[in-house]
Amino acid sequence: MLENADHLLKHASFADANPPDVVVRIGNSPTSKSLRLWLERTKPAHHLVVDPDERWNDATFLGGTVVRQTVLDLFSAQSESGFDRGATGWTNTWTSADARAGEVIGTELDSGPLLEAAVARLSYANTPDHGVFYVSNSMPVRDLDSFATRRAAVPLALGNRGASGIDGVVSSAAGAARTGRPVVLLIGDIATLHDIGGLIDAARRDIDLTIVMVNNNGGGIFSFLPIASHDDVNFDEIFHTPHGTVYDSLPGVRHQLAATGAELTELMASAVGTVGTDL
Known part of the structure; x- marks a missing residue:
């Protein structure tokens, strides 16, 4: 989980250099303009919208696949299939940048x-x-x-x-x-x-x-x-x-x-x- 993702996404040079391959969206359409623009620019190969209630929660029309499962059922199935959730270079890049952004923001606001x-x-x-x-x-x-x-x-x-x-x-x-x-x-x-x-x-x-x-x-x-x-x-x-x-x-x-x-x-x-x- 990233605390400062919205700040990082406003820096297109960094965000666009580290695009996602797969997006799994849970819940309503994201409200972040930075996130929406990033997804529009990077066009992930797979964009899944988890929508068990068939409400079509995709105001951005970016989703390529709609999953009619609950979040619990979906991730339980992934766990049983041996889905690897280990850290990757992409994950480490984002988490490291998030931690650094948090330090800078904290220093600026506190001082x-x-x-x-x-x-x-x-x-x-x-x-x-x-x-x-x-x-x-x-x-x-x-x-x-x-x-x-x-x-x-x-x-x-x-x-x-x-x-x-x-x-x-x-x-x-x-x-x-x-x-x-x-x-x-x-x-x-x-x-x-x-x-x-x-x-x-x-x-x-x-x-x-x-x-x-x-x-x-x-x-x-x-x-x-x-x-x-x-x-x-x-x-x-x-x-x-x-x-x-x-x-x-x-x-x-x-x-x-x-x-x-x-x-x-x-x-x-x-x-x-x-x-x-x-x-």
Whole structure:
């Protein structure tokens, strides 16, 4: 299992020099654009889609063979046939590159300023094993997918896609907290504004909810879209939508700022498991 595959796949010179011969795809179509483009470029000789429920989970139309077996049946049959799963040069190349990428990313995020990627990484790492990690849409879930590291014991991970992708996320996380498990919510500032009533209500009810909010004064995800490069569009007003909101005076909400990774870790340690809502 590779933690940093998506980062490696963005380096076409490396990824295309180490293409797969066989792809066995389990579950729904991959969401990674880098993975999809890599498979389109390298065109593996064999591309199997394991689809026991006959749902045709192949939005990319890259699969050459559809396997109507459960994952357990398929790999049990391979095991019984003496399938060799030993390490190969190809495997070692990818695992070595993955380990090196992990070291570089870790060094950059741990030693530099508190980037959004580091916030996602630390928020997940500091969620208790028995807790719930609730992640909002837009950039938080993407940063989590790209930069979170593997854990021996993992918290329950939940998410919710509202009417606009970000509506009702705070309320949903507060609902998860009613189970009695400590909940950490990773969310952006726009999504928080879209459910400010849910935030105030959670505080009013003394719900144990720790909210890690990335406040970059607007919708950061839109800067990655092609529209951001068009000079004839008022990008800030229509897409970025800076709000200038100050969150430190919300009734009942304990509000604190973290400027470094160490501060975020310390604040989370004092907030998680404490009665009341922390932001």
